Amino acid sequence: MEEDDDSDDDACCPRSPVTLGPSPSIGHEHGLARLLKNNRKWSKAIRERQPDFFEKGSKGQQPKVFWIGCSDSRVPENELLQLAPGEVFTHRNIANVVVSTDLNCLSVLQYAVDVLKVEHVVVCGHYGCGGVAAALGDQSYGLIDHWLANIKEVKHQHLLNLEKIRDQEDRCRALVEINCRNSVLTVAKSPIIRAAWERGQSIEVIGMVYDIQRGLLSELGYHVSNADDLACHLKVNSNELFEARKECAELQKL
Structure with missing residues (x-):
């Protein structure tokens, strides 16, 4: 499985004020690979801040x-x-x-x-x-x-x-x-x-x-x-x- 490339431009990752992720680059072209990479970064950022966030959410x-x-x-x-x-x-x-x-x-x-x-x-x-x-x-x-x-x-x-x-x-x-x-x-x-x-x-x-x-x-x-x-x-x-x-x-x- 491909590892996250943390050296890549974090501006491509969608920012949510809730998750405190990096800000998006509005002019950046988002292909499917980029969207999936953004999702992995988003998930990782949340789990680092709140390890049980997704487990709690999965219960309802x-x-x-x-x-x-x-x-x-x-x-x-x-x-x-x-x-x-x-x-x-x-x-x-x-x-x-x-x-x-x-x-x-x-x-x-x-x-x-x-x-x-x-x-x-x-x-x-x-x-x-x-x-x-x-x-x-x-x-x-x-x-x-x-x-x-x-x-x-x-x-x-x-x-x-x-x-x-x-x-x-x-x-x-x-x-x-x-x-x-x-x-x-x-x-x-x-x-x-x-x-x-x-x-x-x-x-x-x-x-x-x-x-x-x-x-x-x-x-x-x-x-x-x-x-x-x-x-x-x-x-x-x-x-x-x-x-x-x-x-x-x-x-x-x-």
Whole structure:
């Protein structure tokens, strides 16, 4: 078996703030051999710091957080949350969309809630989302148009207020936020979450957004912990949403 070449450039090895490995070289070409070598270095670094880490992990997982995020490679949930493997259960798709007909997402949600007993369901969008930007326009992208139709439906529900935003980038940011809100409400309305609340299980659904340019997460004010919270959020109309967004932007300028 080939031994690790510690003299090689460590910059090629992926760095995780959790494992304290070396930083990646973004421009470095990663072939299969390089990826496997990176994995060996990563495993070795963890075992040196915590010899029983993998043995403990092999016995099961007990995450408290279920993360529904975008497939974008720039939004690595474990990294930005500073959580180790086993601490966050994850489902990702283009533009963090949750719809009631997506059996894949709902199956993962049910496992997270009913089996893993997570306490927090985080739906996280991110600024600069390509899926959301595509949904703002009228260009056809082929098969993905079927998926983008879910975001376009949200866009049309808030079209009057979105069109009041002249800056295209800010308009896209607004759609990122309300698309995330829509997914939060879809999760909270699901029979899975409703049943959990009815049996007294403590679980909250939270909407967050990640700013890629700053590396920061922010809550969006979409926080649902019970049926009463859900009812209040469902009563909020588009005008109220955008007025609250405008007030928040003004406060941030102070």
